[in-house]
Amino acid sequence: MxxxxxxxxxxxxxxxxxxxxxxxxxxxxxxxxxxxxxxxxxxxxxxxxxxxxxxxxxxxxxxxxxxxxxxxxxxxxxxxxxxxxxxxxxxxxxxxxxxxxxxxxxxxxxxxxxxxxxxxxxxxxxxxxxxxxxxxxxxxxxxxxxxxxxxxxxxxxxxxxxxxxxxxxxxxxxxxxxxxxxxxxxxxxxxxxxxxxxxxxxxxxxxxxxxxxxxxxxxxxxVAHILGKLDVLPMYKQRDKFSHKGTFGHGLIIGGSYGKIGAVQLASRAVLAAGAGLVTAYVPTCGYVPLQSAFPEAMVITDADDKHISAINFEITPTVIGLGVGIGTDKKTGDALEAFLKTNTTPLVLDADGLNIISKNKNLLVHLPADTILTPHPKELERLIGVWEDDFDKLEKTKAFAEKYKILVLIKGANSIAVYQNKLYINSTGNPGLATGGTGDVLTGVITGLLAQGYSALEATCFGMYLHGKSADLAVETKGYQSLIASDVITYLADAYLDLFAQPAPVAEQPTQA
Missing domain, CATH: 3.40.50.10260 (YjeF N-terminal domain)
Structure with missing residues (x-):
């Protein structure tokens, strides 16, 4: 609309x-x-x-x-x-x-x-x-x-x-x-x-x-659009009978640090739940056993450092990379991210401390591939674009920022807003149950998984935030706001997909009077 x-x-x-x-x-x-x-x-x-x-x-x-x-x-x-x-x-x-x-x-x-x-x-x-x-x-x-x-x-x-x-x-x-x-x-x-x-x-x-x-x-x-089911349904990509796991892309999640491996697990699970064919997690050594034990569907590559990402080197060829969840801001991690960004050409989703590292060294922004997706919450956005006078000023500053670096910025909130090419795309799904740790990691994984399947940056962001919010809306019907946790959002992604094609319940006919 x-x-x-x-x-x-x-x-x-x-x-x-x-x-x-x-x-x-x-x-x-x-x-x-x-x-x-x-x-x-x-x-x-x-x-x-x-x-x-x-x-x-x-x-x-x-x-x-x-x-x-x-x-x-x-x-x-x-x-x-x-x-x-x-x-x-x-x-x-x-x-x-x-x-x-x-x-x-x-x-x-x-x-x-x-x-x-x-x-x-x-x-x-x-x-x-x-x-x-x-x-x-x-x-x-x-x-x-x-x-x-x-x-x-x-x-x-x-x-x-x-x-x-x-x-x-x-x-x-x-x-x-x-x-x-x-x-x-x-x-x-x-x-x-x-x-x-x-x-x-x-x-x-x-x-x-x-x-x-x-x-x-x-x-x-x-300039602005609000996204409902009828707006995102045309984005949905049908699957061919003879497709296979390679058809739907390979997502690489780079992140994690000692005590924050769960963020990578959530994001990686969301990559597959969103429909990607393969997912690999790149984590410090301390993340190997937790990921291989708790999420057997993921492949795992480990950094030489036990507690932090200290270098980003891999021999696989991912379709898309989601970077930043749980990664921390250790100096070695910042140096590794800088070296990676200066050589990377793979489509990229940046979240959490990946954004915070860049906000301390904004010269790195020029190295982001075109249509890179940034997913900041308001404080992370402020570190990137500076203080704003009000929400309208925030949107104008974000539009200028996104246009300058040819990227897409997804401002997370009660009504998440994607800012791309001077336009605003406002999500209509979601609820206060999402105000809990890890749901942002899930959103990063969903968007990464959609990009892996060939959705454009704008489609993956709009469709991704809609599905993410809809999943939470369906989950609270049985979980309630207070008890919703991030892994529930992944569980209910299947229902969010099915809801796209659900027909409204028929209206009961009123009895006629004799």
Whole structure:
């Protein structure tokens, strides 16, 4: 699914109005009606009090349309206009008059804190105050209204985007954004829904189709994409009946140090579970017995040093190399990595201390093969690109970094984001159960295993992080968040693959009345 910028959203509206020969008020009516249909389907006429708070721009106009339809369908509605400016959009004014014609209970204006209405935790708040067009700081008394919403503990539903949240930068004040329980986003979600610094304002979201021109939606290039099953399914490579282990590549995992051989075992197991034909682990001598005992499917090459990687020399010809898991930052290891990178031409996945070693000697970045995949968590990323102002700045810095060195950077997190050729690919799978040691090693192995099978760097990363997260989603159904461990993610990879082709359960037919 594409994520459109603010400017692209406006252009989509403009083009839809032109091509479909409708007015902007017609499009607003369509948006408001989609909001009503969503709410009506869930409330089914329940007498719960609904408080609709409208701004004075087009987001407020959407709220007025919703309020009018709620009124005409008999809901218990009160409408408020948050009067923060003297300027009103034409479509807001149009729908303000239509609402006044519909009910004697006219909208009540709020000018300051003395006008705040009573709100209880049994009410539903509809937040239609600010939309994507917000481009200035929010007035203090309006911020206090947002805080008042939160204190009331009422179910809060935001129209398109939580009021106060920008589409291209983080808010300066935490309380300056409505804390939404649910966001009804028009057509597609917004990038801010998936970033650590802004996702705290969002619990759930749903995209409502308001009929934006399909040709525009399909043909417009966007910077960001969110990856779901339908996005990754076309990447899947079918297997030929006469294929063999050599067909699916040979992954080499280089890593481990005394006490951290488990990281290599996890990554190596994930290489095969992702579908590679062969895997070899290159480890210090202390890793030989543990790997040969616990993971007989792997081949093992040992370094001369007992506790650390001190040189990287092997006679095999791997398809791809995953380097860094559990490797440590011993000086001998750093020297070995430097010598290896200066001569290596094999496709490469870099993780963990492999990244930390490079961050101390950034001259090594020029030696990375094109399309090398880096998989940092936020602190490792900071060591590579420097400190950022907010998540939007982080993404811009990462795009510049990836473009400079012609590599792909996978920023690990609740919504992992792959940054490649100035585009963002946001994962939709995964859960808090992944916040446990070793799951990053598994992700490195999955991506390495997919590269070994001939997936491109972008395909392996996008498909890999989707499968990794989906495996965790399936695992927590029986394991729970707290008890999930990294090896469970490997175990459930098979289910994640099978889920790609699972058909949704049929909807039971409702009995007909005689």
């Amino acid at each position: 594409k994520i459109f910028s603010k400017e692209q959203i406006y252009e989509g509206d403009r083009l839809t109005i032109k091509k479909q020969n409708i007015s902007s008020a017609d499009l607003m009516e369509r948006a408001g009606m989609s909001l009503f249909n969503w709410l009506d389907l869930r409330l089914k006429g329940a007498p719960v009090p609904i408080l609709v708070f409208c701004g004075i721009g087009n987001n407020g106009g959407d709220g007025l349309v919703l309020a009018r339809h709620l009124v005409t369908h008999g809901y218990n509605v009160k409408t408020f206009v948050v009067d923060f400016s003297d300027t009103r959009s034409q479509d807001f004014l149009h729908n303000y008059e239509r609402l006044k014609e519909t009910t004697k209970d006219w909208p009540v204006s709020i000018h300051d804190e003395s006008d705040f209405p009573e709100i209880t935790n049994k009410d539903i708040i509809i937040d239609a105050i600010f939309g994507v067009g917000l481009n200035r700081p929010v007035a203090d008394w309006v911020i206090n209204l947002f805080k008042y919403f939160k204190r009331a503990e009422a179910l809060t539903i935001s129209v398109d985007i939580p009021s106060g949240l920008f589409t291209d930068r983080s808010p300066k004040q935490e309380g300056a954004v409505v804390k939404s329980n649910f966001i009804l986003s028009f057509q597609t979600p917004k990038l801010a829904f998936f970033l650590p610094g802004t996702s705290k304002y969002i619990e759930q979201w749903e995209a409502l189709d308001i009929g934006i021109d399909q040709e525009y939606m399909q043909n417009t290039e966007t």
